[in-house]
Amino acid sequence: xKLPLNFRGFAMSPELRLSLRALRAFVTVVxxxxxxxxxxxxxxxxxxxxxxxxxVEDEMGADLLIRSRxxxxxxxxxxxxxxxxxxxxxxxxxxxxxxGRQQASRLAGxxxxxxxxxxxxxxxxxxxxxxxxxxxxxxxxxxxxxNDSAQEALLSGALDLILFTGGDxxxxxxxxxxxxxxxxxxxxxxxxxxxVPHPGLGAVADYPLVQLDRPxxxxxxxxxxxxxxxxxxxxxxxxxxxMVRSLVGAGHGIAVLNMRPLTDRSYGDDALAARPLAGDxxxxxxxxxxALRHPRRTVTACLDALTRWRTTPAAQALIVE
Numbered sequence: 001x002k003l004p005l006n007f008r009g010f011a012m013s014p015e016l017r018l019s020l021r022a023l024r025a026f027v028t029v030v031x032x033x034x035x036x037x038x039x040x041x042x043x044x045x046x047x048x049x050x051x052x053x054x055x056v057e058d059e060m061g062a063d064l065l066i067r068s069r070x071x072x073x074x075x076x077x078x079x080x081x082x083x084x085x086x087x088x089x090x091x092x093x094x095x096x097x098x099x100g101r102q103q104a105s106r107l108a109g110x111x112x113x114x115x116x117x118x119x120x121x122x123x124x125x126x127x128x129x130x131x132x133x134x135x136x137x138x139x140x141x142x143x144x145x146x147n148d149s150a151q152e153a154l155l156s157g158a159l160d161l162i163l164f165t166g167g168d169x170x171x172x173x174x175x176x177x178x179x180x181x182x183x184x185x186x187x188x189x190x191x192x193x194x195x196v197p198h199p200g201l202g203a204v205a206d207y208p209l210v211q212l213d214r215p216x217x218x219x220x221x222x223x224x225x226x227x228x229x230x231x232x233x234x235x236x237x238x239x240x241x242x243m244v245r246s247l248v249g250a251g252h253g254i255a256v257l258n259m260r261p262l263t264d265r266s267y268g269d270d271a272l273a274a275r276p277l278a279g280d281x282x283x284x285x286x287x288x289x290x291a292l293r294h295p296r297r298t299v300t301a302c303l304d305a306l307t308r309w310r311t312t313p314a315a316q317a318l319i320v321e
Contacts, residue, residue: 018055020090022055023089024042025038025048025049026052026079026082027086029073029075030079033074035049053065063076064078064079107137107138108137108138109137110160111141111160111161111299111302112158112160113140114144114145114150114153114162115143115144115162115164116145116147116164116165117286118212118217119260119261120144122261126309127306127309127314128302131305138298143159146214147215148215150164150289154290154291157291160290160295161299163178163287164286165181165216165217165259165286172291173290173292176303176306178286178306178309178310178315179315179319180284180286181285181319182258182277182283182320183258183277184256184257184260184274184275185199185204185254185275186244186248186272186273187207187275188249188251188272188273189264189270190271190273191207191254193207193275194275198278199277199278200277201228201278202228205225205231205232207254208233208252208253209233210237210247210248210252210254211236211244212237212244214239220284224281235253236252242267244257245266245272246268248270249268249270250270256277259286260320261318262314262318276320
């Protein structure tokens with residue numbers, strides 16, 4: 001692609017060395033025929049207008065405006081042609097800004113949410129149900145992440161919002177806490193621990209353990225047992241919560257988890273029971289995060305919906321107490 005030629009026949013640099021103020025000043029002078037008149041329209045000093053004209057002419061490498069005391073400013077044919085192009089650029093710029101403001105203020109367009117919450121499918125569609133029904137222009141885009149990749153995608157602009165549990169928060173992310181999730185033990189229905197209202201870690205260690213092998217979840221459970229100086233016997237590991245639940249339902253062991261779905265049956269249709277662990281054990285926190293830069297209205301509306309949801313019985317039902 002060839003670069004456009006200036007009035008001296010040399011290729012122009014693609015760098016944008018002329019400001020919008022200079023373009024606007026040049027167009028206004030061509031339209032009204034005087035520096036003083038242009039300064040009045042633009043509400044700036046005549047000297048600023050004159051400096052802008054000099055900047056444009058220097059950049060073009062030609063005298064575009066004929067100055068005289070009697071007639072003021074007389075544009076050359078080249079100046080009128082250039083002013084027409086500048087005017088089109090300024091109009092496009094204004095339209096682009098208007099479009100951007102509309103996109104930022106309307107409740108429509110893509111809402112890109114990344115989640116690291118093992119049972120997010122159990123609550124997220126319902127938590128956002130009213131928002132999506134009231135604003136059908138919103139397109140929901142959901143993707144599963146780990147804590148690190150979710151935060152990286154948020155900061156890069158690939159995501160609008162993230163849901164995650166635990167982990168170090170990176171600079172530049174605003175946090176909205178949603179739920180504190182204490183640990184509980186999951187077991188098949190009829191298991192001996194099902195008759196214990198609050199089994200302790202020692203009692204849990206008497207049985208084989210099915211471990212959720214995910215970042216945050218695995219080190220969290222391992223830290224619980226390590227703090228109690230207990231070494232559980234690991235019978236199986238799985239990277240998906242539903243696989244853990246199915247292994248437990250099939251009798252391969254019990255599991256320590258933090259958030260439960262709103263069902264007491266596994267994918268294998270086995271009946272399950274959940275009991276809160278005894279002791280003052282640290283919870284995991286479910287939180288929403290967005291970039292500290294000014295969020296779109298759709299993102300703010302989503303955060304408001306999640307904040308309202310966290311106080312509902314449906315949200316509290318995810319906590320085993």
